[in-house]
Amino acid sequence: MPLSHDILLRKLKAHSELSSSDIAALRSLPDIERRFEPDEDIVRQGDSPKVSAIVLGGVVARYHTLPSGRRQYLSLHIAGDMPDAQTLFIETMDHAVCAIDEAVISLIPHVALLALFEERPAVAIAIWRETLIDAAIFREAITNNSGRPLRTRLAHFFCEQYYRARAGGHAKPGSCRLPLTQTQLGEMLGSSLPSISRALHVLRRTKSMDFRGGELHVFDWAKLARFGDFNPSYLHLRKPSRL
Amino acid sequence: MPLSHDILLRKLKAHSELSSSDIAALRSLPDIERRFEPDEDIVRQGDSPKVSAIVLGGVVARYHTLPSGRRQYLSLHIAGDMPDAQTLFIETMDHAVCAIDEAVISLIPHVALLALFEERPAVAIAIWRETLIDAAIFREAITNNSGRPLRTRLAHFFCEQYYRARAGGHAKPGSCRLPLTQTQLGEMLGSSLPSISRALHVLRRTKSMDFRGGELHVFDWAKLARFGDFNPSYLHLRKPSRL
DNA sequence: CGGAATGTTGATATGCCTCAACTAAAGTGG
DNA sequence: CCACTTTAGTTGAGGCATATCAACATTCCG
Numbered sequence: 380m381p382l383s384h385d386i387l388l389r390k391l392k393a394h395s396e397l398s399s400s401d402i403a404a405l406r407s408l409p410d411i412e413r414r415f416e417p418d419e420d421i422v423r424q425g426d427s428p429k430v431s432a433i434v435l436g437g438v439v440a441r442y443h444t445l446p447s448g449r450r451q452y453l454s455l456h457i458a459g460d461m462p463d464a465q466t467l468f469i470e471t472m473d474h475a476v477c478a479i480d481e482a483v484i485s486l487i488p489h490v491a492l493l494a495l496f497e498e499r500p501a502v503a504i505a506i507w508r509e510t511l512i513d514a515a516i517f518r519e520a521i522t523n524n525s526g527r528p529l530r531t532r533l534a535h536f537f538c539e540q541y542y543r544a545r546a547g548g549h550a551k552p553g554s555c556r557l558p559l560t561q562t563q564l565g566e567m568l569g570s571s572l573p574s575i576s577r578a579l580h581v582l583r584r585t586k587s588m589d590f591r592g593g594e595l596h597v598f599d600w601a602k603l604a605r606f607g608d609f610n611p612s613y614l615h616l617r618k619p620s621r622l
Numbered sequence: 623m624p625l626s627h628d629i630l631l632r633k634l635k636a637h638s639e640l641s642s643s644d645i646a647a648l649r650s651l652p653d654i655e656r657r658f659e660p661d662e663d664i665v666r667q668g669d670s671p672k673v674s675a676i677v678l679g680g681v682v683a684r685y686h687t688l689p690s691g692r693r694q695y696l697s698l699h700i701a702g703d704m705p706d707a708q709t710l711f712i713e714t715m716d717h718a719v720c721a722i723d724e725a726v727i728s729l730i731p732h733v734a735l736l737a738l739f740e741e742r743p744a745v746a747i748a749i750w751r752e753t754l755i756d757a758a759i760f761r762e763a764i765t766n767n768s769g770r771p772l773r774t775r776l777a778h779f780f781c782e783q784y785y786r787a788r789a790g791g792h793a794k795p796g797s798c799r800l801p802l803t804q805t806q807l808g809e810m811l812g813s814s815l816p817s818i819s820r821a822l823h824v825l826r827r828t829k830s831m832d833f834r835g836g837e838l839h840v841f842d843w844a845k846l847a848r849f850g851d852f853n854p855s856y857l858h859l860r861k862p863s864r865l
Numbered sequence: 866c867g868g869a870a871t872g873t874t875g876a877t878a879t880g881c882c883t884c885a886a887c888t889a890a891a892g893t894g895g
Numbered sequence: 896c897c898a899c900t901t902t903a904g905t906t907g908a909g910g911c912a913t914a915t916c917a918a919c920a921t922t923c924c925g
Contacts, residue, residue, distance in 0.1 A: 443765045446851055451765040465758075468751045473758050473856035497743065507750055508711045514753065515708075515716050517760035522686045522694040524768040525812025529913075561872065569768025574913055576873060592922095608689055613716040772881075803903065817881055819905060 383485045384408060387433045390459030393546060393616050394512065395505035404499045408492070410485045415439075415478035422463055422476045430486040431467055434460045437482030438558055442566075443474050452567040454516060455479070455540060459547050464510050467492060480558040480593070508615075515613045524569050527608060529578045532568050534607025537588060541597050542609075546616050558593035582606070597622075626728045627651060630676045633702030636789060636859050637755065638748035647742045651735070653728045658682075658721035665706055665719045673729040674710055677703045680725030681801055684717050685809075695810040697759060698722070698783060702790050707753050710735060723801040723836070751858075758856045767812050770851060772821045775811050777850030780831060784840050785852075789859050801836035825849070840865075 384406050391397060397405070412435065415421055421439065422428050432439075434456050441453040441462055453474060456462040462476050467489055478484075496503035516539075523535050537557075544555035559567070561575045568575070583589055587602040597603060600622040604610075627649050634640060640648070655678065658664055664682065665671050675682075677699050684696040684705055696717060699705040705719050710732055721727075739746035759782075766778050780800075787798035802810070804818045811818070826832055830845040840846060843865040847853075 441761070443761070443769075445765070445769055449769060451769045453761050453764055465754045468747060469754050469758070469858050471855065471858070473858070474761060500740065500743075503746075504711060507753075510750075510757065511708045511712050511753060514757040514760055515712070517757055517764060518684070518686070518696050518717060520764045521696055521760060521767060522688070524764060526686075526688055526692060526694045560870085571914055572872080573874080573915085577913090580873090612714065615712055615714070615716070805903080814882055815904080816883085816906080820881095823905090 383410060383412065383433070383435050386435055386459045387461070387485075390547060391502075391505040391509065393618075395501075395508055397501055397505060401499050401501045401505075404495055405502055408487050408495060410487045413484050413486060415482045415484060417478060417480050420475055420477045421482075421484060422466070422472055424472050424475045426472045427470045428463065428466045428472070429490075430488050431461060431492060432463050432476070433485040433487065434458050434462065435483040435485050438479040438556070439476060439482050439484070440479050441474050441476050450566045451569070452563065454513070454520070455567075457544060457547060457549055461506065461509060464506055464513075479563070512615050515615060519613045529568065529570055529574055530581050531606065531608055532570075533564070533575065533578045534582055534588075534603055535609050536564075536568060536607075537582075537590065537595055537597075538604050538607045538609035538611075539614075541595055541600075542611050542614065542622070545622060546614070553598070554594055554596045556593060557590065557595040626653060626655065626676070626678050629678055629702045630704070630728075633790060634745075634748040634752065638744075638751055640744055640748060644742050644744045644748075647738055648745055651730050651738060653730045656727050656729060658725045658727060660721060660723050663718055663720045664725075664727060665709070665715055667715050667718045669715045670713050671706065671709045671715070672733075673731050674704060674735060675706050675719070676728040676730065677701050677705065678726040678728050681722040681799070682719060682725050682727070683722050684719050686717050693809045694812070695806065697756070697763070698810075700787060700790060700792055704749065704752060707749055707756075722806070755858050758858060762856045772811065772813055772817055773824050774849065774851055775813075776807070776818065776821045777825055777831075777846055778852050779807075779811060779850075780825075780833065780838055780840075781847050781850045781852035781854075782857075784838055784843075785854050785865070786857065788865060789857070796841070797837055797839045799836060800833065800838040 388402060388405060421432060424444065436458055439456045439460070439462055443451045443453060445451060454462070466472065523532050527535065540557050541550065541555050544550040549555065561579070562572050565572050565575045579590060585602060585606060587597070587599040587606060589596040589598070631645060631648060664675060667687065679701055682699045682703070682705055686694045686696060688694060697705070709715065766775050770778065783800050784793065784798050787793040792798065804822070805815050807818045808815050822833060828845060828849060830840070830842040830849060832839040832841070
């Protein structure tokens with residue numbers, strides 16, 4: 380009964396109802412824990428993994444590699460997230476998943492998950508829903524990266540990370556971990572390092588936030604959210620976090 | 623036994639195995655057919671529909687509305703697609719779906735689909751997979767709109783539409799329907815009308831394609847795909863189309 | 866303490882935006 | 896069927912946000 384599954388459970392409960400037998404079945408899933416170094420790949424583009432990952436600690440990201448070699452980060456994942464749930468039903472990875480900082484991952488064999496789905500359809504639905512929320516986050520990223528000026532885009536990104544960290548219970552009051560370099564922020568938001576640096580100065584000057592040393596500080600949530608044009612409804616969490 | 627479901631079936635078969643009883647069950651789903659005018663909304667942001675839509679004809683799009691009023695199109699859907707499958711498990715729409723040209727839609731009650739899923743898990747998995755491929759398309763859109771110059775972005779977009787139309791059997795040899803204005807292309811790719819117009823001229827000058835009158839013509843697929851940095855693997859179709 | 870990685874800042878270049886005028890094509894009503 | 900209006904697309908001029916290149920400052924870490 381790996382305690383680690385409680386982390387997934389907590390995440391699923393944020394949007395889905397599960398019975399006590401669902402929960403028990405989930406808890407009894409076999410898993411292997413693995414630690415990854417910063418920047419180490421967890422799954423690569425083209426792979427066909429036979430396990431799915433749950434993030435237990437640290438930060439993990441999905442990314443594409445462009446022919447130029449440039450990296451485009453697609454999403455960030457923290458404890459409780461299943462960044463490669465899709466490998467259950469799509470054989471080949473169309474993107475890669477890597478650790479951003481040092482990350483601890485729980486790996487669950489597909490066969491075990493599929494057996495659980497058959498026995499406990501409610502769990503399958505909860506994880507399906509999880510993948511659908513992922514898709515909503517991707518859609519928001521399309522809009523964010525295509526339709527907003529860089530300052531707004533950056534603010535929106537910070538809002539999302541902070542909000543998700545809080546919703547998952549992984550934030551201190553007023554701050555959360557966000558171990559990205561400015562180069563990586565650029566690769567996330569489709570922008571260059573110097574532009575990120577300058578946009579960040581603009582944000583800091585609003586006094587609503589700060590970002591340094593891999594830590595995101597939020598001083599004035601309402602202001603930051605306004606600045607970043609952020610509305611959390613796309614995250615589809617049942618009880619909106621108080622911020 | 624609405625024949626219209628064969629259109630969905632064909633789509634699902636492109637990536638999933640279904641038994642004859644799965645197919646029979648799918649065919650027996652009740653549905654209502656509805657016609658939508660160009661630009662008419664099928665579902666709106668904030669709605670909680672009790673039915674899911676299958677596109678039977680025409681072109682349909684998902685979109686966000688920005689506070690400025692600007693529209694960001696997120697994806698395009700043609701016959702066989704289920705642009706709002708997610709409403710099965712996510713109550714509230716975080717985006718809207720509209721008809722681009724005149725579109726015919728089949729609406730299936732959620733209750734009927736959910737009952738089918740219970741009876742025929744393979745169908746549930748096929749549709750789950752469908753939503754996962756949707757997510758892969760969103761990811762590609764993030765990369766396309768964030769990481770590539772406008773000409774490339776436009777070429778990539780044309781490649782995707784043409785490839786998907788062919789895969790679904792909705793393309794003539796060398797061309798497919800794509801009833802978008804340049805304004806809409808701009809709202810798709812996060813760009814302005816004049817820039818689209820100029821980028822389009824560049825593409826036309828390569829002699830690999832043309833786009834006019836809502837029709838996309840492909841003269842030299844290999845060239846266009848190269849220009850658009852297009853690799854169809856993210857569409858996860860079992861038998862890659864010959865082009 | 867020295868070297869590598871990260872971030873800041875400036876100068877210059879450029880892709881794309883905005884505004885605007887104009888052309889072309891597609892309805893619409895007399 | 897033709898003028899009238901509307902919508903769509905083209906083209907030009909000027910400006911701005913962001914890219915690129917480069918030098919420097921700072922922090923981190925062995």
